[in-house]
Amino acid sequence: MIQITFLGTVSGIPSKDRNHPAIALEYFGEEKDTLLFDCGEGTQKQLMQSNISFMKINKIFITHWHADHFSGLIPLIQTMSLEKRKSKLKIFGPEAEKFVSDILDLGYFGLRFPVEAINVPFEGNKPMLIDETPEYQILSIPVLHTVPAVAYCFQEKPKWKIDTKKLRELGLRSGSWLKKLKKFGKVEYKGREVKIEDVANLRPGLKVVYSGDTKPCDNILEISKNADLLIHDGTFLEEEEGKAHADVKQAARIAKEANVKQLILTHISRRYTDAKELEEEAKKIFPNSKVAFDFMQIRLKQVI
Amino acid sequence: MIQITFLGTVSGIPSKDRNHPAIALEYFGEEKDTLLFDCGEGTQKQLMQSNISFMKINKIFITHWHADHFSGLIPLIQTMSLEKRKSKLKIFGPEAEKFVSDILDLGYFGLRFPVEAINVPFEGNKPMLIDETPEYQILSIPVLHTVPAVAYCFQEKPKWKIDTKKLRELGLRSGSWLKKLKKFGKVEYKGREVKIEDVANLRPGLKVVYSGDTKPCDNILEISKNADLLIHDGTFLEEEEGKAHADVKQAARIAKEANVKQLILTHISRRYTDAKELEEEAKKIFPNSKVAFDFMQIRLKQVI
Numbered sequence: 001m002i003q004i005t006f007l008g009t010v011s012g013i014p015s016k017d018r019n020h021p022a023i024a025l026e027y028f029g030e031e032k033d034t035l036l037f038d039c040g041e042g043t044q045k046q047l048m049q050s051n052i053s054f055m056k057i058n059k060i061f062i063t064h065w066h067a068d069h070f071s072g073l074i075p076l077i078q079t080m081s082l083e084k085r086k087s088k089l090k091i092f093g094p095e096a097e098k099f100v101s102d103i104l105d106l107g108y109f110g111l112r113f114p115v116e117a118i119n120v121p122f123e124g125n126k127p128m129l130i131d132e133t134p135e136y137q138i139l140s141i142p143v144l145h146t147v148p149a150v151a152y153c154f155q156e157k158p159k160w161k162i163d164t165k166k167l168r169e170l171g172l173r174s175g176s177w178l179k180k181l182k183k184f185g186k187v188e189y190k191g192r193e194v195k196i197e198d199v200a201n202l203r204p205g206l207k208v209v210y211s212g213d214t215k216p217c218d219n220i221l222e223i224s225k226n227a228d229l230l231i232h233d234g235t236f237l238e239e240e241e242g243k244a245h246a247d248v249k250q251a252a253r254i255a256k257e258a259n260v261k262q263l264i265l266t267h268i269s270r271r272y273t274d275a276k277e278l279e280e281e282a283k284k285i286f287p288n289s290k291v292a293f294d295f296m297q298i299r300l301k302q303v304i
Numbered sequence: 305m306i307q308i309t310f311l312g313t314v315s316g317i318p319s320k321d322r323n324h325p326a327i328a329l330e331y332f333g334e335e336k337d338t339l340l341f342d343c344g345e346g347t348q349k350q351l352m353q354s355n356i357s358f359m360k361i362n363k364i365f366i367t368h369w370h371a372d373h374f375s376g377l378i379p380l381i382q383t384m385s386l387e388k389r390k391s392k393l394k395i396f397g398p399e400a401e402k403f404v405s406d407i408l409d410l411g412y413f414g415l416r417f418p419v420e421a422i423n424v425p426f427e428g429n430k431p432m433l434i435d436e437t438p439e440y441q442i443l444s445i446p447v448l449h450t451v452p453a454v455a456y457c458f459q460e461k462p463k464w465k466i467d468t469k470k471l472r473e474l475g476l477r478s479g480s481w482l483k484k485l486k487k488f489g490k491v492e493y494k495g496r497e498v499k500i501e502d503v504a505n506l507r508p509g510l511k512v513v514y515s516g517d518t519k520p521c522d523n524i525l526e527i528s529k530n531a532d533l534l535i536h537d538g539t540f541l542e543e544e545e546g547k548a549h550a551d552v553k554q555a556a557r558i559a560k561e562a563n564v565k566q567l568i569l570t571h572i573s574r575r576y577t578d579a580k581e582l583e584e585e586a587k588k589i590f591p592n593s594k595v596a597f598d599f600m601q602i603r604l605k606q607v608i
């Protein structure tokens with residue numbers, strides 16, 4: 001299961017109701033994992049208000065280095081340090097090595113835990129694998145903004161799901177041996193070899209894509225294909241010349257073309273105090289569209 | 305008249321109720337002026353919620369370069385830029401030139417207005433004049449923290465206040481000529497020379513001191529003498545070894561010895577969810593003590 005919390009949903013200038021961009025993705029797999037995508041000003045307070053522990057965050061993915069997407073990093077790292085964090089924090093982003101190093105040199109930190117910066121490619125047109133665990137992969141792809149910027153994809157790996165009907169047909173019983181079977185693919189059980197495919201079906205993993213700031217582009221279409229959820233820049237109602245953002249109709253067209261299951265628009269300009277109009281416009285093109293608001297939470301579960 | 309708004313009142317780690325340090329001082333003199341002392345994370349949103357325009361802020365005074373005191377600067381400067389600010393912003397602080405330059409190099413700013421950094425001395429034991437207008441002076445003095453740190457003093461200049469009794473005694477009438485008299489010290493009025501001291505009394509200016517983070521020290525006592533308001537670090541109830549902060553009793557003793565009119569304790573550790581105990585302890589030593597809370601506002605007016 002994945003729980004996504006929108007910690008900030010505004011574009012460049014915050015409003016009373018909307019904070020600068022940040023999204024927490026909690027993955028409830030064999031291991032619980034909390035990932036953070038972007039980290040605008042006030043993210044640590046938004047995390048506190050959402051009851052998400054910032055000490056559990058081990059990976060932060062920055063889409064680009066505009067202050068509204070990263071300036072919460074500095075006080076967040078200071079708080080982690082004051083809270084006596086020991087474990088490593090990884091920060092991914094285009095040019096992350098340069099900017100994370102600049103951040104750690106800013107002011108007097110007295111950092112007490114290791115911070116590793118990982119550069120993410122910001123040129124090319126194929127999704128790149130940038131992080132992997134036994135349960136999921138993180139991919140990135142460059143997008144179209146005024147500065148080097150990327151989109152990220154959380155791709156859960158396919159998982160074997162035990163089929164009780166198949167078990168019964170083979171005269172087998174549920175039990176802790178199935179855990180071993182999932183891990184090793186085959187086991188000896190009561191004198192006979194059982195293969196995972198005999199008793200289980202392969203369930204596809206969940207896929208979540210976050211565009212960061214971007215104009216509509218082929219790369220975002222490429223990385224979004226068949227996603228369970230696309231979180232896309234929907235700054236404006238109508239395209240604005242000279243602005244490197246998408247409007248809600250452009251985002252909806254990408255959602256439709258990429259055949260995603262659900263679209264959530266974020267990075268909303270503060271001029272829209274009521275987001276209904278944006279949502280309705282998007283829905284005309286892609287019915288399963290929503291406009292994010294601060295503290296909005298959604299859960300994704302594979303139902304197959 | 306001076307209006308002070310506490311935008312953030314917590315120490316290193318924010319809580320749900322208390323934001324990182326920042327204090328807005330609005331001076332309603334001949335010219336209205338809005339000054340900001342420290343600029344922790346979230347300051348721009350706290351300003352919005354207080355209905356104080358951040359576009360009106362022309363001077364920011366940073367006490368020291370720990371992230372909780374400065375990290376709101378980065379998104380605040382970005383917002384000022386996005387709002388098409390043209391006028392210069394001055395940022396004062398110990399080592400301000402270095403750190404402001406680092407901040408402006410961080411990420412992609414596209415700054416559209418001039419930012420001037422002014423180094424404030426962080427060694428010595430006398431108040432130093434660091435800024436002056438026709439109506440007030442700003443002084444600073446080094447204080448005792450783990451890193452270079454200063455306290456600031458807002459000192460309104462004495463003002464001539466027309467004494468209607470004196471006017472009457474001289475057979476003179478109120479009128480716009482008195483403005484000229486205040487400006488030039490003497491004027492020709494109906495064929496005779498009138499000097500300001502003939503018809504007015506010199507009213508002392510208001511004095512406000514902000515300690516920033518500090519242990520109790522002689523310098524803070526020196527700069528606080530006879531202040532109308534001392535805003536002092538009151539992080540703890542009891543002194544904590546190894547911590548470069550004051551407890552509320554130490555702050556109250558300074559207020560008493562410096563003969564200030566009012567003490568407001570700030571930079572409160574998040575462990576004190578109810579600040580009453582702190583306030584009571586301080587009041588035992590200095591009765592006119594208060595503990596600040598976020599959005600607390602106080603007005604100072606010279607009554608003499």
